[in-house]
Amino acid sequence: MRSFRSSGKVRLNANGRTLDAWLIYRCSGCGNTWNRPIFERRNIRDLDRATLEALQSNDPDRVRGWAFDLDAVRRKAQSVDECADADVRKEVLSECNAWTTLQIDLAVPFATGLRLDRLLARELGMARSELQNACDGMRIRAAPHRPGIFRKRIKDGTRVTIGLAADPESRSRWIAAATGTGHD
Numbered sequence: 209m210r211s212f213r214s215s216g217k218v219r220l221n222a223n224g225r226t227l228d229a230w231l232i233y234r235c236s237g238c239g240n241t242w243n244r245p246i247f248e249r250r251n252i253r254d255l256d257r258a259t260l261e262a263l264q265s266n267d268p269d270r271v272r273g274w275a276f277d278l279d280a281v282r283r284k285a286q287s288v289d290e291c292a293d294a295d296v297r298k299e300v301l302s303e304c305n306a307w308t309t310l311q312i313d314l315a316v317p318f319a320t321g322l323r324l325d326r327l328l329a330r331e332l333g334m335a336r337s338e339l340q341n342a343c344d345g346m347r348i349r350a351a352p353h354r355p356g357i358f359r360k361r362i363k364d365g366t367r368v369t370i371g372l373a374a375d376p377e378s379r380s381r382w383i384a385a386a387t388g389t390g391h392d
Contacts, residue, residue: 211236214275218263219243227252229263231274246274276318296331298388307379309371310386316364324350325358328368332385347371 212233221228227250230243252260262270328348329336342348343358350357351367370386372379 212242214271215241216268216271216275217266218246218271218274220263222252223249225252226250227255231271272318296327298331298386300387307372307383309369310382312368312370312386314362314364314366314368316362316366320362322362323359324362324366324368327362328358332382334385342370 212235215232215234217232219230219232228248229246229250231246233242233244234240235242246263259270261267325336325339329339332339339348339358347370349369351369354360357366370382372382
């Protein structure tokens with residue numbers, strides 16, 4: 209089985225008043241192409257202007273969105289290799305001197321195979337068993353609350369709340385891990 213990656217390009221074909229649009233994938237080994245339908249035989253009048261312009265200009269954000277629409281890819285591909293990698297950017301939105309909780313809001317614009325427990329353990333610099341103990345002790349919670357959420361793929365809008373320990377050393381360690389900075 210050959211592995212294909214999105215080329216970041218769209219192919220359009222107009223036939224009268226209908227339009228076909230495909231996302232072009234390239235074979236990682238030989239360079240052959242595979243065209244995955246975005247839509248076929250759609251009346252041009254049914255398309256909003258922004259979508260039509262994105263198709264015509266190969267808008268990188270929209271093309272990336274179509275490429276990471278895993279449900280659409282699964283309908284047309286024999287198998288899908290999901291990457292468990294993520295580009296993590298940490299940003300402190302507000303802080304105070306006496307932190308008692310950390311709140312982490314996940315922005316996940318594209319589907320990923322990365323599980324929440326693996327992401328948190330990696331980014332907080334702790335073993336997953338240590339993370340599980342903190343979850344069992346209710347020091348770490350996730351919303352929306354669903355059974356097994358820490359063992360599921362990360363989703364956009366997930367909020368993780370960490371109750372900080374009373375001792376200053378532990379609090380500083382959690383804050384530094386969560387923000388990616390040295391904190392006092």
